[in-house]
Amino acid sequence: MSIVTNQLTYYYGKKAAINELSINLTQGFNVLLGPNGAGKSTLFSMLTGLYQAASGDIKINGYDFRDNKADIMRSMGVVFQQSTLDLDLSVKQNLLYFAGLHGISSSQALENIHSILTQLALMPRLNDKVRALNGGHRRRVEIARSLIHQPKVLLLDEATVGLDIDSRKMITQYVKTLCQQRGICVLWATHLMDEVSDDDHLLIINEGNIQAQGVSSTLCKKHQADDVYQLYRRLTANAELV
């Protein structure tokens, strides 16, 4: 269960959005913290194969992206920043569609769906259209969808943006519990400081490069910051307003 990048670079025109970025993440809850425009979503697009790196390597669970894309996709769950659910279909239809794309039979998928939706307290909404769900429920459906094929690596790009505090807490807690129970590697991108706990593995990204990485409390001590917010301000002081 690992995500490793080596000297990863990506350009928008002539501007480097990701600049020789190297990370090495293992099992557990890893938080990617950075301001808007720091390169979080670009990094996600590269990790999910939507963008091709100008240079550098990506290895997920030991598989190289260039040679083993299918194996990587089979072992990876993703929740994108932008909602990708089909609003006119029901929760069940959305989840079965995704299961089909992963080559999972409907009967097997339904077993997984029932188990995951029960944990996420979404079973009563199984046959509701996504359009009828509130933002928090939609996000939970997206998380459920990312887990149907039982991935070993889970990427969540600002999965709690726009949600109320209770929904955010519920989702963060659920994902952290998953890490412990299944031993998966989670990369959680956010710009919300209150989602970072002292014992989380933290990566601070700015201008396409990692400014610091390590256990959150250790990083705070190292940079003589009282809390994550102060640490973040210090390391992203030059961030442009986007």
Added chain:
Amino acid sequence: MNNRYLYCFNGIVKREVLRFFQQRARLLSALVRPLLWLVVFAAGFRAALGVSIMEPYGTYITYQQYITPGLCCMIILFNGMQSSLSMVYDREMGSMKVLLMSPLPRPFLLCCKLIASALLSLLQVVIFLFFAQWLEVDIPLVGYVSAVPAIFLIAFFLGALGLMLSNLIKQLENFAGVMNFVIFPMFFLSSALYPLWKMQEASLWLYWLCQFNPFTACVELLRFALYEQINLSALATVLIATTIASCFALVSFRPQQGKKHQG
């Protein structure tokens, strides 16, 4: 076929069918448009246009009967372009990413989408032909069956053409251009509404444009198929056009075209 591929194919087709039936207005407009042509347009033009005996018809036919294959192809053309619009929409809205997260090969996924779209076209044409038989359109019963492969092939071709266009369109707003520059010229510069010998009498260069339009081959392929015959030159043209459009659509597929990132 590996089961995973079968489940994936099933998932994609099911989703497209479900979406289609959710959009009742789409089904309605797909039927109303050609029926309106058949009832109003054909009534107005039948007096002005005399259609002499020509292949594959064994006798004089009504104008309604003449334009029916063209109207079927119009349904397929609109459905193909609608699929292309939905691809652009999915790309803009981000739902395309779900498709791209599949571990199965991208060309296979796109072929599944094309087959799903072709099946929907087939369904719409069958419903249209069901209504058309009450409007002086006389098609032999076996003709409905022999037309199925032709409709499917034409739908696959026009779907691939739509997919190819969706790769060229950067924004949803640009889609109106497709209407003006693809759908209307393709439809009017074909044998859908008038026999080409009529066009030849009017303008030679327009006649040649119609001859080279692959949509003409689609219309003629279906016209013959509805009367249990095969128009070999039309079949060859549609097959070649399908191969070219499919290859180009798969090669030029750029799912992230026009996207901006924020994070």
